[in-house]
Amino acid sequence: xxxxxxxxxxxxxxxxxxxxxxxxxxxxxxxxxxxxxxxxxxxxxxxxxxxxxxxxxxxxxxxxxxxxxxxxxxxxxxxxxxxxxxxxxxxxxxxxxxxxxxxxxxxxxxxxxxxxxxxxxxxxxxxxxxxxxxxxxxxxxxxxxxxxxxxxxxxxxxxxxxxxxxxxxxxxxxxxxxxxxxxxxxxxxxxxxxxxxxxxxxxxxxxxxxxxxxxxxxxxxxxxxxxxxxxxxxxxxxxxxxxxxxxxxxxxxxxxxxxxxxxxxxxxxxxxxxxxxxxxxxxxxxxxxxxxxxxxxxxxxxxxxxxxxxxxxxxxxxxxxxxxxxxxxxxxxxxxxxxxxxxxxxxxxxxxxxxxxxxxxxxxxxxxxxxxxxxxxxxxxxxxxxxxxxxxxxxxxxxxxxxxxxxxxxxxxxxxxxxxxxxxxxxxxxxxxxxxxxxxxxxxxxxxxxxxxxxxxxxxxxxxxxxxxxxxxxxxxxxx
Amino acid sequence: xxxxxxxxxxxxxxxxxxxxxxxxxxxxxxxxxxxxxxxxxxxxxxxxxxxxxxxxxxxxxxxxxxxxxxxxxxxxxxxxxxxxxxxxxxxxxxxxxxxxxxxxxxxxxxxxxxxxxxxxxxxxxxxxxxxxxxxxxxxxxxxxxxxxxxxxxxxxxxxxxxxxxxxxxxxxxxxxxxxxxxxxxxxxxxxxxxxxxxxxxxxxxxxxxxxxxxxxxxxxxxxxxxxxxxxxxxxxxxxxxxxxxxxxxxxxxxxxxxxxxxxxxxxxxxxxxxxxxxxxxxxxxxxxxxxxxxxxxxxxxxxxxxxxxxxxxxxxxxxxxxxxxxxxxxxxxxxxxxxxxxxxxxxxxxxxxxxxxxxxxxxxxxxxxxxxxxxxxxxxxxxxxxxxxxxxxxxxxxxxxxxxxxxxxxxxxxxxxxxxxxxxxxxxxxxxxxxxxxxxxxxx
Numbered sequence: 001x002x003x004x005x006x007x008x009x010x011x012x013x014x015x016x017x018x019x020x021x022x023x024x025x026x027x028x029x030x031x032x033x034x035x036x037x038x039x040x041x042x043x044x045x046x047x048x049x050x051x052x053x054x055x056x057x058x059x060x061x062x063x064x065x066x067x068x069x070x071x072x073x074x075x076x077x078x079x080x081x082x083x084x085x086x087x088x089x090x091x092x093x094x095x096x097x098x099x100x101x102x103x104x105x106x107x108x109x110x111x112x113x114x115x116x117x118x119x120x121x122x123x124x125x126x127x128x129x130x131x132x133x134x135x136x137x138x139x140x141x142x143x144x145x146x147x148x149x150x151x152x153x154x155x156x157x158x159x160x161x162x163x164x165x166x167x168x169x170x171x172x173x174x175x176x177x178x179x180x181x182x183x184x185x186x187x188x189x190x191x192x193x194x195x196x197x198x199x200x201x202x203x204x205x206x207x208x209x210x211x212x213x214x215x216x217x218x219x220x221x222x223x224x225x226x227x228x229x230x231x232x233x234x235x236x237x238x239x240x241x242x243x244x245x246x247x248x249x250x251x252x253x254x255x256x257x258x259x260x261x262x263x264x265x266x267x268x269x270x271x272x273x274x275x276x277x278x279x280x281x282x283x284x285x286x287x288x289x290x291x292x293x294x295x296x297x298x299x300x301x302x303x304x305x306x307x308x309x310x311x312x313x314x315x316x317x318x319x320x321x322x323x324x325x326x327x328x329x330x331x332x333x334x335x336x337x338x339x340x341x342x343x344x345x346x347x348x349x350x351x352x353x354x355x356x357x358x359x360x361x362x363x364x365x366x367x368x369x370x371x372x373x374x375x376x377x378x379x380x381x382x383x384x385x386x387x388x389x390x391x392x393x394x395x396x397x398x399x400x401x402x403x404x405x406x407x408x409x410x411x412x413x414x415x416x417x418x419x420x421x422x423x424x425x426x427x428x429x430x431x432x433x434x435x436x437x438x439x440x441x442x443x444x445x446x447x448x449x450x451x452x453x454x455x456x457x458x459x460x461x462x463x464x465x466x467x468x469x470x471x472x473x474x475x476x477x478x479x480x
Numbered sequence: 481x482x483x484x485x486x487x488x489x490x491x492x493x494x495x496x497x498x499x500x501x502x503x504x505x506x507x508x509x510x511x512x513x514x515x516x517x518x519x520x521x522x523x524x525x526x527x528x529x530x531x532x533x534x535x536x537x538x539x540x541x542x543x544x545x546x547x548x549x550x551x552x553x554x555x556x557x558x559x560x561x562x563x564x565x566x567x568x569x570x571x572x573x574x575x576x577x578x579x580x581x582x583x584x585x586x587x588x589x590x591x592x593x594x595x596x597x598x599x600x601x602x603x604x605x606x607x608x609x610x611x612x613x614x615x616x617x618x619x620x621x622x623x624x625x626x627x628x629x630x631x632x633x634x635x636x637x638x639x640x641x642x643x644x645x646x647x648x649x650x651x652x653x654x655x656x657x658x659x660x661x662x663x664x665x666x667x668x669x670x671x672x673x674x675x676x677x678x679x680x681x682x683x684x685x686x687x688x689x690x691x692x693x694x695x696x697x698x699x700x701x702x703x704x705x706x707x708x709x710x711x712x713x714x715x716x717x718x719x720x721x722x723x724x725x726x727x728x729x730x731x732x733x734x735x736x737x738x739x740x741x742x743x744x745x746x747x748x749x750x751x752x753x754x755x756x757x758x759x760x761x762x763x764x765x766x767x768x769x770x771x772x773x774x775x776x777x778x779x780x781x782x783x784x785x786x787x788x789x790x791x792x793x794x795x796x797x798x799x800x801x802x803x804x805x806x807x808x809x810x811x812x813x814x815x816x817x818x819x820x821x822x823x824x825x826x827x828x829x830x831x832x833x834x835x836x837x838x839x840x841x842x843x844x845x846x847x848x849x850x851x852x853x854x855x856x857x858x859x860x861x862x863x864x865x866x867x868x869x870x871x872x873x874x875x876x877x878x879x880x881x882x883x884x885x886x887x888x889x890x891x892x893x894x895x896x897x898x899x900x901x902x903x904x905x906x907x908x909x910x911x912x913x914x915x916x917x918x919x920x921x922x923x924x
Contacts, residue, residue: 047572049575052744055576055577055578055579056575056576056577057549057576057577057579057582058549058551058576059550059551059572059573059575059576060550060551060552060553060572061550061551061552061553061568061569061571061572062552062553062554063553063554063555063556063561063564063565063568064554064555065555065556066555075524075527075529076527076528076529076530077529077530077531078530078531079530079531079532079533080532080533080535081533081534081535082535083535083536083537083555083556084556093533096533097531097533099531099607100528100531132571132572132574132575133575135575136575136576154745155744155745155746157744191744191745191746191857193745198745198746198750198857198858199857199858200746200855200857240862240885242714242883242885242919242920242921243714243921243922244714244921244922244923244924273524273630273632274630275630275632275667275674275676277672277674353534353536355530355532389852389853390851390852391851392850392851392852392864393850394676394850396667396674396675396676397674397675397676397706397709397880398672399850399864399866399880399881400850400864401850401851401853401863401864401883402851403851403852403853403862420855420858420860421853421855421860421862422862422883422885423850423851423853423862423863423864423883423885424883425850425864425881425882425883425921425922426881427881429672471923473711473881473882473883473921473922473923474883474921475853475862475863475864475882475883475884475885475919475921476862476885476919476921477862477885477886477887477919478919479714479715479716479919480714
């Protein structure tokens with residue numbers, strides 16, 4: 001059975017809906033001259049299990065089903081949604097939504113079921129991939145093994161989350177597309193105490209897979225060991241420096257730099273409106289020659305990957321910056337049409353109850369020519385930042401922050417003392433022009449990223465090799 | 481359907497959920513239902529941009545089998561879904577562990593009185609009227625100053641929600657509430673000099689909103705003031721948090737005093753009850769029953785009666801922020817704060833905003849914060865900031881691309897004064913706050 005048949009069967013048929021009903025709603029929408037129209041059906045099954053104090057303290061389960069109906073004319077969008085998939089309700093929503101457009105020539109469409117696109121992940125239901133007994137036993141085992149790692153551990157908190165999403169998208173061009181998206185995440189947080197000082201360490205990961213992801217190659221314990229290591233380092237950390245200095249970012253998750261400094265500013269909506277610090281700068285030099293940055297939704301099994309985006313467009317590997325030159329923006333259908341370009345498969349929405357926006361998938365920098373050790377050795381005095389919390393950007397002024405959670409001083413070309421967490425702040429359009437060395441060690445993050453924009457959260461990935469930035473402001477407390 | 485009728489229908493569904501839980505073997509249960517309806521429109525560059533009709537509903541149930549607990553939720557309120565959701569919760573409870581502290585609150589603590597808190601003020605706004613207000617607002621912003629160069633638009637939201645909650649101890653109550661807001665965001669300057677800022681008004685009653693023109697003009701005024709912003713060289717100096725960002729400091733305080741962080745030992749304010757953590761002049765209290773306020777509620781997320789009480793007086797912690805569960809874990813009594821605080825009032829001082837600027841003399845005025853940068857376990861604080869450099873109580877120039885850092889324990893102890901320019905748009909009501917000294921990092 002194809003994914004489209006599978007999704008139709010699970011999402012539409014229990015509600016008594018058939019493909020011809022979708023056609024009817026679409027034709028109702030298209031009784032006005034719309035540039036874009038779509039109906040987005042979604043069901044999401046979610047579960048989470050939480051271990052704390054050595055016991056399975058909480059479990060929760062949720063099911064959400066609904067449909068969002070959108071019509072766009074020029075820059076105007078009408079939108080309504082319903083959590084009841086009943087034809088009369090969908091028709092009423094369509095009537096409300098199309099009121100935004102003045103009357104005009106109507107069109108008729110015929111919904112044609114299209115073939116499925118590529119498959120970057122198996123259409124599995126993670127919730128059903130393991131018996132509940134096994135999930136619970138698994139968490140307990142990890143907890144016991146984690147507690148053995150260090151006698152200073154006071155608390156261990158573990159969570160296991162699984163999501164199983166079915167989506168079906170009908171568009172005004174007559175296409176009908178479906179996707180089945182699994183997503184799992186596992187997280188360990190430890191609190192450690194020594195001499196009255198208390199620190200935490202946290203690590204997790206996952207991807208578009210089922211729970212077997214965490215059983216392979218000791219993956220879950222690898223996260224636990226990493227959480228403990230981070231807490232151990234924090235217990236030794238001294239005050240972080242304050243001021244502008246050379247900063248070396250480690251590989252992997254520090255790629256949140258690219259997400260904040262570059263990524264958001266290159267989303268199509270801001271550039272169409274001219275509100276981004278990167279507006280109108282295609283073809284200009286915005287980074288050093290060493291920098292090539294892509295947004296790639298086509299990586300198999302990654303947290304930010306999608307077979308098709310939430311407008312039914314196949315994901316792409318979009319070059320954002322090539323050897324320092326700004327090449328392109330990330331587009332959804334609406335903004336692509338208004339800018340006279342094609343969608344890049346970046347139209348994403350948190351759920352049927354939200355409008356699609358241009359969003360990132362997996363954003364990373366390609367590897368460069370330098371050995372990571374040589375990069376550290378080249379720095380007389382600076383900061384080596386290995387792990388980060390979240391970040392934020394003002395896309396208009398270009399100012400961005402990201403917060404280091406594990407960092408060290410570099411003194412005379414060597415990594416020395418660990419320092420406390422500190423926020424790093426910079427200016428998106430010029431931070432990459434200060435990149436003077438790029439490592440050969442590209443890593444992608446472990447699969448924990450969630451990006452927020454206009455109140456909508458979507459899972460994303462980031463990555464990068466080790467990077468040297470000649471000058472960046474470090475927000476510690478120790479003034480030089 | 482009339483609101484009151486709808487509440488009765490939802491109450492019946494909650495009762496059905498509780499009955500179903502009992503039928504499926506649960507020894508205790510609690511359940512909630514919510515229905516939210518709303519309209520959201522935006523206008524940009526004088527044209528309507530989006531019209532969104534919102535309609536959300538949800539049900540959630542928690543069941544107990546002795547000391548084992550399971551939760552489930554769904555957005556389908558049909559009888560079949562009710563049964564399935566209860567069954568999902570029961571299935572989870574079969575796998576969670578015995579937790580001696582789990583369970584419903586003590587029956588005696590549940591709310592018995594439900595005063596009218598004046599939370600429900602439906603606006604009855606049509607999409608056309610909403611668009612008209614949004615356009616007025618955005619036009620006022622764009623016409624305010626020739627430096628305004630672009631717009632992110634104005635957004636009007638009007639929502640009504642109905643919440644019904646019940647438990648197997650016999651508690652069952654529901655109430656409607658409304659929220660209306662209007663926001664505007666515009667840009668000034670060109671290219672690399674571009675700046676953006678915003679303003680918003682938010683209230684339960686549309687009559688209490690600032691006018692569309694006021695909102696637009698404030699957004700524009702704030703944006704224009706940011707033109708020419710520059711970094712500041714690293715230094716130690718006094719920092720004044722304007723009222724709209726100061727609430728985040730007290731948000732961190734609430735987090736640090738909350739039961740969940742206390743029993744996990746993941747707070748820098750561990751064992752702080754009866755300890756002095758703020759200067760003597762600081763009083764912080766919760767007023768859950770203020771009419772028409774954003775955080776008002778006569779009971780918390782588990783049905784426990786809320787009450788007006790002091791969290792901090794004379795700078796000393798008088799109460800933690802507890803639910804029944806965290807209270808039991810800590811050997812204390814719930815403070816009616818399952819789900820958070822309800823109208824936290826930071827008692828204002830005598831000075832106004834201008835007075836506080838003069839009190840600071842020379843230092844940094846922060847009007848926007850960026851990033852998370854707060855470590856709840858240690859209190860370490862480091863965030864991106866923008867605002868203004870102030871000398872002799874006068875604003876000299878706008879500042880951006882800097883960080884402010886310190887440790888919240890020290891920051892709280894070094895509050896010099898709290899102004900009376902209270903921001904009423906938040907569940908945490910505070911005026912501007914002056915801190916004696918923090919570390920600023922930036923490029924000189």
